[in-house]
Amino acid sequence: MIRRLTLTTITLSALLATTLLASGGNTSSTPAMGQQQKMGSGQKMMKKKRKHSPFLIKRGLPHLTKLLMKSWNDEALALSKAQQEKLMKVRQETIGGLKQIKPQVAQMTKAIVQGSRAGTKTTALEGQVEKLAALEAEATIIHLRCIEETKAILTPKQLAYIIQKKQMQKAQKMQAKKAN
Numbered sequence: 001m002i003r004r005l006t007l008t009t010i011t012l013s014a015l016l017a018t019t020l021l022a023s024g025g026n027t028s029s030t031p032a033m034g035q036q037q038k039m040g041s042g043q044k045m046m047k048k049k050r051k052h053s054p055f056l057i058k059r060g061l062p063h064l065t066k067l068l069m070k071s072w073n074d075e076a077l078a079l080s081k082a083q084q085e086k087l088m089k090v091r092q093e094t095i096g097g098l099k100q101i102k103p104q105v106a107q108m109t110k111a112i113v114q115g116s117r118a119g120t121k122t123t124a125l126e127g128q129v130e131k132l133a134a135l136e137a138e139a140t141i142i143h144l145r146c147i148e149e150t151k152a153i154l155t156p157k158q159l160a161y162i163i164q165k166k167q168m169q170k171a172q173k174m175q176a177k178k179a180n
C-alpha cells in the first residue's frame with residue numbers, strides 16, 4: 001500500500017511539474033526543463049526535442065549494453081565471443097521488453113496531460129496515473145535486471161574500463177560545453 005502510494009505520489013508530482021512547464025507556468029528567468037536558449041541573430045528560444053523515457057528513474061542508471069555496443073571491438077575492453085553472445089542476448093531481451101512498454105507509457109502520459117489541461121479532476125485521473133507508475137516501475141526493473149546481468153558477464157576489469165570510459169566522455173562533453 002505504501003509502495004503504491006509512493007509511486008502514485010512521485011508520478012503525480014512529475015505530471016504536475018510537466019503540466020506546469022508545458023502550460024507556460026515557469027516563472028523563473030531560466031529556460032524550462034528540456035529547453036535550450038539559442039543566442040544571436042534574433043533566434044528565439046528553441047525547445048530541445050527529448051525522447052520520452054519510459055523509466056521511473058529518469059537519470060543516474062547506466063545503459064551498460066549501449067555503452068558496450070560503442071566499444072564492442074575495443075582491444076582494451078577485450079570482450080570474448082562468449083561474452084559478446086551473452087551480452088547480445090541481454091540487450092535483445094531488454095530492448096524487447098521496453099519496446100512493449102514505451103509506447104504505452106507515452107500514450108498514457110499524453111492522455112493524462114491532456115486530461116489535466118482539459119480540467120479533468122484528479123480523482124478521475126488517479127487510475128491512469130497508477131497504471132502509468134506501474135508501467136514505469138516495470139521498465140525500471142527491466143533496466144535494473146539488464147545492469148545486473150551485464151555486470152555478471154563482465155570481468156571487474158572490463159566493467160571498470162567501460163565506466164571509466166563513460167566518465168571520460170562525460171568530462172569531455174562538459175569541457176566542450178563550457179568552451180562554447
